[in-house]
Amino acid sequence: MLQVVDVDLTPNPHALKFILNENILKTETRQFHKKEEAANDPLAKGIFELEGVVSVFYMDKFITIEKRPEIDWNKIQKPFAGFIEKFDVSLIPSESEANVSGEDTGELLKKINEILNIKVRPALANDGGGLEVLGLEGNTLKVRYQGACGSCPSAIRGTLAAIEGLLKRDVSPSIQVIPG
Numbered sequence: 001m002l003q004v005v006d007v008d009l010t011p012n013p014h015a016l017k018f019i020l021n022e023n024i025l026k027t028e029t030r031q032f033h034k035k036e037e038a039a040n041d042p043l044a045k046g047i048f049e050l051e052g053v054v055s056v057f058y059m060d061k062f063i064t065i066e067k068r069p070e071i072d073w074n075k076i077q078k079p080f081a082g083f084i085e086k087f088d089v090s091l092i093p094s095e096s097e098a099n100v101s102g103e104d105t106g107e108l109l110k111k112i113n114e115i116l117n118i119k120v121r122p123a124l125a126n127d128g129g130g131l132e133v134l135g136l137e138g139n140t141l142k143v144r145y146q147g148a149c150g151s152c153p154s155a156i157r158g159t160l161a162a163i164e165g166l167l168k169r170d171v172s173p174s175i176q177v178i179p180g
Protein backbone atom coordinates (compact mmCIF):
# COMPACT_ATOMS: atom_id res chain seq x y z
CA MET A 1 0.00 0.00 0.00
CA LEU A 2 1.33 3.42 -0.97
CA GLN A 3 1.75 5.92 1.84
CA VAL A 4 3.03 9.45 2.20
CA VAL A 5 5.98 9.19 4.59
CA ASP A 6 7.14 12.81 4.48
CA VAL A 7 6.33 16.18 2.97
CA ASP A 8 9.09 18.55 1.90
CA LEU A 9 8.82 22.23 1.22
CA THR A 10 10.20 23.31 -2.14
CA PRO A 11 11.66 26.66 -3.22
CA ASN A 12 8.32 27.20 -4.99
CA PRO A 13 5.81 28.40 -2.34
CA HIS A 14 2.94 26.85 -4.29
CA ALA A 15 4.44 23.36 -4.58
CA LEU A 16 5.01 20.56 -2.08
CA LYS A 17 6.98 17.36 -2.54
CA PHE A 18 5.25 14.28 -1.12
CA ILE A 19 7.69 11.45 -0.42
CA LEU A 20 6.26 7.95 -0.71
CA ASN A 21 7.14 4.66 0.97
CA GLU A 22 7.89 2.93 -2.36
CA ASN A 23 9.01 3.69 -5.90
CA ILE A 24 6.26 4.45 -8.39
CA LEU A 25 8.62 4.88 -11.38
CA LYS A 26 12.12 3.54 -11.97
CA THR A 27 13.55 5.74 -14.73
CA GLU A 28 10.94 8.09 -16.17
CA THR A 29 9.59 11.40 -14.99
CA ARG A 30 6.00 12.45 -15.67
CA GLN A 31 4.76 16.03 -15.77
CA PHE A 32 1.16 17.17 -16.25
CA HIS A 33 0.37 20.88 -16.48
CA LYS A 34 -3.40 20.46 -16.68
CA LYS A 35 -6.08 17.90 -16.01
CA GLU A 36 -6.61 17.13 -19.71
CA GLU A 37 -2.99 16.02 -20.10
CA ALA A 38 -3.53 13.43 -17.36
CA ALA A 39 -6.49 11.70 -19.03
CA ASN A 40 -4.52 8.47 -19.63
CA ASP A 41 -2.68 8.46 -16.30
CA PRO A 42 -4.97 7.38 -13.41
CA LEU A 43 -2.52 8.57 -10.75
CA ALA A 44 -2.20 12.12 -12.08
CA LYS A 45 -5.87 12.23 -13.09
CA GLY A 46 -6.92 11.38 -9.54
CA ILE A 47 -4.63 14.03 -8.05
CA PHE A 48 -6.12 16.66 -10.36
CA GLU A 49 -9.53 15.84 -8.82
CA LEU A 50 -8.32 17.50 -5.61
CA GLU A 51 -9.39 21.12 -5.26
CA GLY A 52 -6.79 23.66 -6.36
CA VAL A 53 -4.23 21.37 -8.04
CA VAL A 54 -2.66 23.01 -11.11
CA SER A 55 0.20 20.61 -11.92
CA VAL A 56 1.43 17.14 -11.03
CA PHE A 57 4.97 15.83 -11.39
CA TYR A 58 6.15 12.42 -10.30
CA MET A 59 9.16 10.17 -10.48
CA ASP A 60 11.03 7.68 -8.33
CA LYS A 61 9.51 7.83 -4.81
CA PHE A 62 7.85 11.24 -4.84
CA ILE A 63 5.02 13.30 -6.22
CA THR A 64 5.18 17.08 -6.44
CA ILE A 65 1.90 18.96 -6.50
CA GLU A 66 1.56 22.61 -7.42
CA LYS A 67 -1.56 24.44 -6.27
CA ARG A 68 -3.37 27.66 -7.08
CA PRO A 69 -2.05 30.48 -4.84
CA GLU A 70 -5.42 31.13 -3.16
CA ILE A 71 -5.90 27.51 -2.04
CA ASP A 72 -4.63 26.44 1.39
CA TRP A 73 -2.52 23.29 1.57
CA ASN A 74 -4.83 21.83 4.24
CA LYS A 75 -7.48 21.41 1.51
CA ILE A 76 -5.06 19.25 -0.49
CA GLN A 77 -2.73 17.37 1.89
CA LYS A 78 -5.17 15.17 3.79
CA PRO A 79 -7.33 14.26 0.74
CA PHE A 80 -4.12 13.52 -1.20
CA ALA A 81 -2.83 11.17 1.52
CA GLY A 82 -6.20 9.37 1.51
CA PHE A 83 -6.16 9.07 -2.28
CA ILE A 84 -2.62 7.66 -2.28
CA GLU A 85 -3.43 5.04 0.37
CA LYS A 86 -6.33 3.72 -1.72
CA PHE A 87 -4.60 4.01 -5.11
CA ASP A 88 -3.72 0.78 -6.93
CA VAL A 89 -0.15 1.23 -8.18
CA SER A 90 -0.74 -1.32 -10.93
CA LEU A 91 -2.83 1.37 -12.66
CA ILE A 92 0.23 3.56 -13.26
CA PRO A 93 1.05 3.31 -16.99
CA SER A 94 4.17 1.25 -17.56
CA GLU A 95 7.40 2.99 -18.37
CA SER A 96 8.58 3.01 -21.94
CA GLU A 97 11.78 1.26 -22.81
CA ALA A 98 12.93 4.24 -24.82
CA ASN A 99 15.74 6.34 -23.50
CA VAL A 100 13.88 9.07 -21.64
CA SER A 101 16.39 11.88 -22.00
CA GLY A 102 17.14 11.37 -25.67
CA GLU A 103 20.73 10.36 -25.12
CA ASP A 104 20.89 8.49 -28.45
CA THR A 105 20.76 11.68 -30.51
CA GLY A 106 24.46 12.37 -30.53
CA GLU A 107 27.64 12.32 -28.52
CA LEU A 108 27.35 15.97 -27.41
CA LEU A 109 23.82 15.46 -26.14
CA LYS A 110 24.86 12.21 -24.49
CA LYS A 111 27.65 13.99 -22.61
CA ILE A 112 25.29 16.82 -21.60
CA ASN A 113 22.74 14.34 -20.24
CA GLU A 114 25.42 12.45 -18.30
CA ILE A 115 26.45 15.68 -16.56
CA LEU A 116 22.83 16.69 -15.94
CA ASN A 117 22.09 13.23 -14.50
CA ILE A 118 25.03 13.43 -12.09
CA LYS A 119 25.17 17.10 -11.11
CA VAL A 120 21.79 18.74 -11.80
CA ARG A 121 18.82 16.37 -11.81
CA PRO A 122 19.45 14.96 -8.30
CA ALA A 123 19.52 18.48 -6.84
CA LEU A 124 16.32 19.43 -8.65
CA ALA A 125 14.67 16.19 -7.48
CA ASN A 126 15.58 17.12 -3.89
CA ASP A 127 13.49 20.25 -4.39
CA GLY A 128 10.58 18.34 -5.93
CA GLY A 129 11.42 18.99 -9.56
CA GLY A 130 13.20 17.82 -12.62
CA LEU A 131 14.69 18.89 -15.93
CA GLU A 132 13.67 17.70 -19.37
CA VAL A 133 15.97 18.21 -22.33
CA LEU A 134 13.84 19.28 -25.28
CA GLY A 135 16.62 19.32 -27.83
CA LEU A 136 19.99 20.54 -28.94
CA GLU A 137 20.39 22.72 -32.02
CA GLY A 138 24.00 23.52 -32.69
CA ASN A 139 25.29 24.60 -29.28
CA THR A 140 21.92 25.77 -27.96
CA LEU A 141 20.32 23.40 -25.45
CA LYS A 142 16.59 23.82 -24.89
CA VAL A 143 15.32 22.61 -21.50
CA ARG A 144 12.05 22.59 -19.58
CA TYR A 145 11.76 22.52 -15.83
CA GLN A 146 9.39 19.99 -14.28
CA GLY A 147 7.51 19.80 -11.00
CA ALA A 148 8.18 22.47 -8.41
CA CYS A 149 10.88 23.95 -10.64
CA GLY A 150 8.42 24.61 -13.47
CA SER A 151 7.06 27.85 -12.11
CA CYS A 152 9.72 28.76 -9.57
CA PRO A 153 11.30 32.17 -10.21
CA SER A 154 14.75 31.02 -9.02
CA ALA A 155 14.71 28.16 -11.56
CA ILE A 156 14.21 30.56 -14.43
CA ARG A 157 16.89 32.98 -13.28
CA GLY A 158 19.63 31.50 -11.13
CA THR A 159 19.40 27.79 -11.83
CA LEU A 160 19.33 28.20 -15.59
CA ALA A 161 22.48 30.33 -15.44
CA ALA A 162 24.14 27.79 -13.13
CA ILE A 163 23.32 24.92 -15.50
CA GLU A 164 24.71 26.89 -18.43
CA GLY A 165 27.88 27.69 -16.47
CA LEU A 166 28.34 24.04 -15.53
CA LEU A 167 27.91 22.88 -19.14
CA LYS A 168 30.23 25.62 -20.44
CA ARG A 169 32.89 24.42 -18.01
CA ASP A 170 32.40 20.64 -18.38
CA VAL A 171 31.29 20.28 -22.02
CA SER A 172 31.96 23.31 -24.24
CA PRO A 173 32.41 27.06 -23.67
CA SER A 174 30.02 27.71 -26.56
CA ILE A 175 26.97 25.97 -25.00
CA GLN A 176 23.92 28.14 -24.40
CA VAL A 177 20.95 26.96 -22.33
CA ILE A 178 17.49 28.37 -22.98
CA PRO A 179 14.09 27.57 -21.49
CA GLY A 180 11.62 25.81 -23.76
